[in-house]
Amino acid sequence: MTENGLLQIILYFVALLLLAKPLGVYMAAVYENRPVFLNRILAPLEVGLYHLSGVKPEQEMRWKEYAAALLWFNLFGGLAVFALQMLQAHLPLNPQQMSNVTVDSAFNTAVSFMTNTNWQGYGGETTMSYLTQMLGLSVQNFVSAASGMAVLVALIRGFQRTHADGIGNFWADLTRGTLYILLPLSFVLALVLVGQGVVQTFKPYQTVPLVEQVGTATEKATQTLALGPAASQIAIKQLGTNGGGFFNVNSSHPYENSTPLANFLEMLAILLIPAALCHTFGTMVGDPRQGWAILAAMTLVFASLLFVTVGSEQGGNPLLTALGVEQSVGVDQSGGNMEGKETRFGIVNSALWATATTAASNGSVNSMHDSYTPLGGLVPMWLMQLGEVIFGGVGSGLYGMLIFVLIAVFVAGLMIGRTPEYLGKKIEAFEIKMAAIVILIPAFFILGGTSLAIMVEAGKSAVANPGAHGFSEILYAFSSAAGNNGSAFAGLSANSPFYNTALGITMLFGRYGIIIPVLAIAGSLAAKKTVPTTVGTLSTHTPLFVMLLIGTVLIVGALTFVPALALGPVVEHLVMVNGK
């Protein structure tokens, strides 16, 4: 790697870790209902919202109530997105006269946005009206993210409380997360992005004459430029680990990600809230070291895998070298495997984004993962298969990681022969059963879904690349859906009834199959007493525990997915290096 490449990566980590603490402290204050500086402007709005909806924010909910409120809210959100797509041709704000979306695609997209996955089977600029993008997709970008954060906060309360029935009020958590965290951050980011060239307009598409006129036709050859209110949606899709692009190629589109600075900020936004929530957790449980330990585990896994991706992409494609293509890095080109990458980002910023977006369950892309080298593409795929716990989605990443913490504590407890405890709570059979469900559901849908797809014609015929890479496309799709990530090996023609349905169901289980057991754990923990710390208690903020946690995540992930990965990227890598 070049010095500049390393410098860009270091700058990214420094900015991320510096912002994690202040934002984490702020978010803890928001969720603990302590005064924050935005109260003066937003508190009347918050109170008004509760009043009009008939909600009493101080009313505690038991875990089942909390889950019911969340499920109803997400259900109606999904239905709204579905309805908007089915009716958009008859609704206003449709200057390009987009027709109604097909039923299976509308189902897939509605599920995709309500579950914070933002998998896109369609091309934004050719499918969705401005109205659908705003009222449907943008709204779910906010509230699906706020829902994930709410579940995390409910779980944290489970650790905080003793002999308690309730785990908080979903409506209050949802509202505060949206109003005080997501909206202000998005507003600021959106404006900065516009300053860098990201479009934000309600004008119809712009037509310009081409500089090079081909032929002698009397009519001038032109180019039509897709526009739209993009920046406002891009800001929240990055911050809320949504990832659903305004345009088909997501953040590799120059109107969606215009400059290296825009790219840096969008990339920072991917991991910003997930990283900061670690500190929120530490603050709320009264021991910031607990949050730092988890953040350290996430950062270590992320950084090590990052270097695999960067190295593999910078190495380029040996099959092209044989043709006389110059792929080595120099002062005047970034070199490497540039198929499916943009010149302004080069190798380092493309590989860094690919790793960050799959570590978090963001799923936005600034390069085409399908064209990555086999090992460069293996890393994003495996990061999703690890359960989206290396940073992961906003809220969902950390509650997923806390489940792995419980497993790690349990394993350690078995080894030393003590009842496992975490933060003063005894971890017993019920919690471990729920944790097992959380870990098994995505694995079942990834491996089961992939197996199903390669057995039926509708699954196989969608593949764009021959050989092992075609298998990788399918495996990637189900990993992305189960992890609620949303990125794709986009050659796969997934906008078909088979994939729209299969991936839609996978997304639903990947989201709510996790949220419900997590809330059950929250309820169970909240009801328990707190046991005092003794010398025999396993301390969970030490480097030793960080290693134990990393080991747990990696071993579970490796044991479950290495056989499948061997059939896809590993085989392709061997084919490629042998020059076939």
Add this chain to the structure above:
Amino acid sequence: MIKHIKPAILMLLFFTVLTGIVYPLAVTFCAQTLFPNQANGSLLGSDEQPLGSELIGQVFSRPEYFWGRPSATSPAPYNGVASSGSNQGPTNPALIDAVKARIKGLRDADSVHSDSIPVDLVTASASGLDPHISPAAAAYQISRIAKARHISPDSVSELVDRYTEARQWGILGEPRVNVLKLNLALDQRLK
């Protein structure tokens, strides 16, 4: 459990108004006030006669123009309403064939050139709309353009230098050349 239906619907309505209408309108208002040119697509030229967008590449195939990244959009390259990458995997024979054809195109247009070809000139961009090429890719094409336009390579080289953008703030991204701007400058249509 049924009692949560009413707040669920009402909350959704209010958040739809707030995040789906008020928020994008507020951002649009501020954006159009503060950065009107960027918000509307960073167009070059005047409002009445735009020359293209600074951020969106155009297709160039004649020898007297610099060529941009190969574009995988359909039905035509650099289709501004249907961005797309090729999504070809590294071992896909279709990719290898496409690269071979691009190499042949470049060699045929400038037969004396025997340097190895910078990778970004023969690989499709992610968006199909990439406005930039690497400085290496621009340098590779100078001799062809000088010959086709009957001007000295040094004057072309000078122009390339002028339209080469450094890393942002000296650190971020990669050095790059804006192909559309450079070609407009070659035609002396850009001040």
